[in-house]
Amino acid sequence: MNVSEPVSSFAFIREFILLGFPCERQIQILLFSLFITTYVLTVTGNGAIVCALWCDQRLHTPMYMFLGNFSFLEIWYVSSMVPKMLVNFLSEIKTISFVGCFLQFYCFFSLGTSECFLLAVMAFDRYLAICRPLQYPNIMTGYLCAKLVISCWFCGFLWFLIPIILISQLPFCGPNIIDHVVCDPGPLFALACASAPTTQLLCYTLSSLVIFGNFLLILGSYTLVLLAVLRVSSATGRHKAFSTCGSHLAVVSLFYGSLMVMYVSPGLGHSAGMQKIATLFYAMVTPLFNPLIYSLRNKEIKAALRKVLGSSNII
Numbered sequence: 001m002n003v004s005e006p007v008s009s010f011a012f013i014r015e016f017i018l019l020g021f022p023c024e025r026q027i028q029i030l031l032f033s034l035f036i037t038t039y040v041l042t043v044t045g046n047g048a049i050v051c052a053l054w055c056d057q058r059l060h061t062p063m064y065m066f067l068g069n070f071s072f073l074e075i076w077y078v079s080s081m082v083p084k085m086l087v088n089f090l091s092e093i094k095t096i097s098f099v100g101c102f103l104q105f106y107c108f109f110s111l112g113t114s115e116c117f118l119l120a121v122m123a124f125d126r127y128l129a130i131c132r133p134l135q136y137p138n139i140m141t142g143y144l145c146a147k148l149v150i151s152c153w154f155c156g157f158l159w160f161l162i163p164i165i166l167i168s169q170l171p172f173c174g175p176n177i178i179d180h181v182v183c184d185p186g187p188l189f190a191l192a193c194a195s196a197p198t199t200q201l202l203c204y205t206l207s208s209l210v211i212f213g214n215f216l217l218i219l220g221s222y223t224l225v226l227l228a229v230l231r232v233s234s235a236t237g238r239h240k241a242f243s244t245c246g247s248h249l250a251v252v253s254l255f256y257g258s259l260m261v262m263y264v265s266p267g268l269g270h271s272a273g274m275q276k277i278a279t280l281f282y283a284m285v286t287p288l289f290n291p292l293i294y295s296l297r298n299k300e301i302k303a304a305l306r307k308v309l310g311s312s313n314i315i
Contacts, residue, residue: 012171012172012173013098013172013173013174013176014097014098015095015096015097015098015101015176016095016096016097016098016101016176016177016178016183016191017094017095017096017176017177017178018084018085018088018094018095018096018178018180018181018182018183019094019177019178019179019180020085020088020089020094020180020181020276021089021181021276028089028090029089029090031089032086032089032090035082035085035086035089035284036086038284038285038288039078039082039083039086039284041288042074042075042078042284042287042288042291043075043078043079045288045290045291045292046071046072046074046075046287046290046291047071047075048291048305049067049068049071049291049301049305050068050071050072050075052301052304052305052307053065053067053068053071053301053304054068055304055307056300056303056304056307058300058304059300059301059304062125062140062142062145063122063125063126063129064300064301065142065145065149066118066121066122066125066145066148066149067122067301069118069149069152070115070118070119070122070290071290071291073111073114073115073118074115074287074290075287076107076111077108077111077112077115077283077287078283078284078287080104080107080108080111081104081108081181081182081283082283082284084096084104084182085181085182096183098172101178101183101188102164102167102168102183104182104183105164105167105182105183105184105185105188106160106161106164108182108183108283109159109160109164110156110157110159110160110161111156112156112259112282112283113155113156113157113159113160113210114152114153114155114156114157115156115255116156116210116211116214116259117151117152117155117156117210117214118149118152119214119218119251119252119255120214120217120218120221121148121149121152123217123218123221123222123252124217124221125140126221126222126225126245127221127222127224127225128140130225130228130229130245131224131225131228159206159210160203160206162202163185163199163202163203163206166196166199166202167185167188167189167192167196167199167203170188170189170192170193170194170196170199171192171193171194172188172191172192172193173193175191176191177191178191179272180272180275180276180279181276181279181280182279182283184275184279185200185203185204186275187272187275211256211259211260215252215256215260218252218256222245222249225245250289250293251286251289251290251293254281254282254285254286254289255282255286258278258281258282258285258286259282
């Protein structure tokens, strides 16, 4: 085809191929077994935390409301990409429709962005509880807590809406192979038949803002928390404060560490293998460890989980 022809003369593609992990059939089945086990454990673990916090009236406090919403978000976050990836492991034709690709793109990024905002809100909540204990009940009311949670969801689903619409308007005329496990902006920009530097800059600017902005808020909150805790004379009080914040910091470190590898610099600079590994880490490993981290370090959640599961010997 003559390269001088106008873009409108191209036969635009209607579906993509998510390449995933191209390997022998036996290895595909092994990976399928590994990932479906991880997925089931992730959904079960986070679902158990949601149920435990919902059923135990003593845990209907802002801190646990945020944690319950975070676990609920994790379930949808991992479900936005893993089921399709599991189907592709067992399928010879690893296609995803054009609309399905961008719908997955939108849900995956929106849920991930909502998690970024919610982690920042959780850090702010811990700052108020430890640094402003007397004012905390009057500031962090149930009404404010609900507003903050709704705002995280709302902002998360609006943050990448315009870039995703702009990317979907780019001409895709082939090839249609996405060397990734999920529809991601880096591979999609590479497949577009026309360059879009402005859209690309907008996409990575918004990614950097949401990652760095929330990370700096979390870092600032916990710096103030650390200074306040170090001034506490009681060793028991310091231990309790560190224990309360330690779980959240562990989740933040796992989540933001892998995100920064992928989206702080343009994804086109990373190899396909690095993109897949980093994506699997923050999309599957972190949601899997979330219920383990919180339940193992928190006596109240342990007790609530025992109550829901009906046995004190399970946890």
